[in-house]
Amino acid sequence: MTLPAALAAEAPRAAAMLDRLGAIGADPPGITRHAFDERENAAHTLAVERAQHLGLEIARDAACNLYLTWPGTDRAAPRVLLGSHFDSVRHGGNYDGAAGVVAALAAVSALRATGFRPRADITIAAFRCEEAVWFGLGLVGSRAALGILPPDALDRRRADTGLTLADHIARCGGDPAAIAPGRRLLPNGPIRCFLEAHIEQAPSLIEAGLPLAVATGIPGNIRHAAIRITGEDAHVGLPRRFRRDAALAGAEIFAALDALWAEEEAAGRAMAFTIGRFHTDVTRHEITVVAGEFTFSIDLRAYDAAHLAALDRRFRDILDATAARRGVTIDPGPRSAAPVGPCDPALQASLAAAAARMGIATMPLGSPASHDAANFAAAGIPTGLLLIRNAHGSHNPREAMDAADMMAAAATFAEWLRAEAAA
Structure with missing residues (x-):
């Protein structure tokens, strides 16, 4: 045959x-x-x-x-x-x-x-x-x-x-x-x-x-399944300068990563990031409460080991800068990685x-x-x-x-x- x-x-x-x-x-x-x-x-x-x-x-x-x-x-x-x-x-x-x-x-x-x-x-x-x-x-x-x-x-x-x-x-x-x-x-x-x-x-x-x-x-990829942002619960009328809003910190990180992706894409460096989990604590969040806790996941990937390591450093810089600017603490939690x-x-x-x-x-x-x-x-x-x-x-x-x-x-x-x- x-x-x-x-x-x-x-x-x-x-x-x-x-x-x-x-x-x-x-x-x-x-x-x-x-x-x-x-x-x-x-x-x-x-x-x-x-x-x-x-x-x-x-x-x-x-x-x-x-x-x-x-x-x-x-x-x-x-x-x-x-x-x-x-x-x-x-x-x-x-x-x-x-x-x-x-x-x-x-x-x-x-x-x-x-x-x-x-x-x-x-x-x-x-x-x-x-x-x-x-x-x-x-x-x-x-x-x-x-x-x-x-x-x-x-x-x-x-x-x-x-x-x-x-x-x-x-x-x-x-x-x-x-x-x-x-x-x-x-x-x-x-x-x-x-x-x-x-x-x-x-x-x-x-x-x-x-x-x-x-x-x-x-x-290759770098993953954090549960990055936890801790700020402070507060009344929704609290002026911006007093807030330690964990949800806004999460949103800022998301926007910064999207800007990073656009920058890398424009430079011809292939990568991707994905935030699959992105939420306040469902047992505590309320329409009239500033979120004091926020959790998200990230998958960050690239085709070159050195590029992936550089992206990881940029990501950590984004976390540190956001924590300082928003007055929150950020615990990245367990990290896992897969090789290129x-x-x-x-x-x-x-x-x-x-x-x-x-x-x-x-x-x-x-x-x-x-x-x-x-x-x-x-x-x-x-x-x-x-x-x-x-x-x-x-x-x-x-x-x-x-x-x-x-x-x-x-x-x-x-x-x-x-x-x-x-x-």
Whole structure:
């Protein structure tokens, strides 16, 4: 069977798997697959069922990451690792993360149908808890796999259950005691490269009319989940000069960050910031009370480590200046960070060439979002990322990836493996 014919035969199976994942996560108006909980477990079980049908080796690590391996003829050769994640944000869409695992499985299935035999092991990974919404820390599974999970991570509590990350890992059959900084959990042996496919989180490919992009890099980020501003509660008639208004301090910080973004954009330096939480204390705020407390979150991201560090300094300067000007105190709270992930130039070129051989048009594009791939790139493992066209962004119920575009990613991976991993 030719590779195009095998991919065509695989397409309905891949679409059906996406439908089953949607049913697992159904949570109107969107999809919720909780990290380290029944729905993420069910998604992993579905992947295992497909792997068993394909005759793949199945393994899990201490953090409950799943590895599905097609054995190569030379088990000592550096393996090719592909993968993504199954967890979602609350009331998100069906494709963020999941499309990457399904595309990798489709690529392997199609290659097997052609009679192809890989020289090195090809392993598909489904990493746990990529989304930061669950424990205030993103990319948890891949960080644990690479031995770079922060020491305090296992004590973080999931907001909806109150249980720690260690508790949830143990409940899913993992071994939190075996997770430690510097201790890798990945399958034994060297890794040639890591490849990931993920829906795009901006409308760039919709705008360009293309199904795929080959990512040039993944931004690093700095996050504070709960920055607390403390001023002083007061009567609404209090003159401005006497106020220590925490809400106005928050608004001033927001405006200053927006001005910073405009300045950086004008200078051609790509970045983004997002304030997702922005509120007074709902148990105390009143229409006739000046807010003495205010809380907000921030995600600050850029594509260059030095640029990200400079932006972090500018952000802290904004906090200090606002605190002094408004007469408030600002506690930034816990800080988390994800590394900048430069995509390997040779992989960018070979993935684009593989897509072209399959008749798939691509474009180079920086990823607007963080992904598990960033951890592998930061660890020095050559990394490639395909971005799949997706309407309406992600982290919302309106994700609208076409299954044919996901199969374009699968075709690109299959052709790349055919050319680069032959026995």
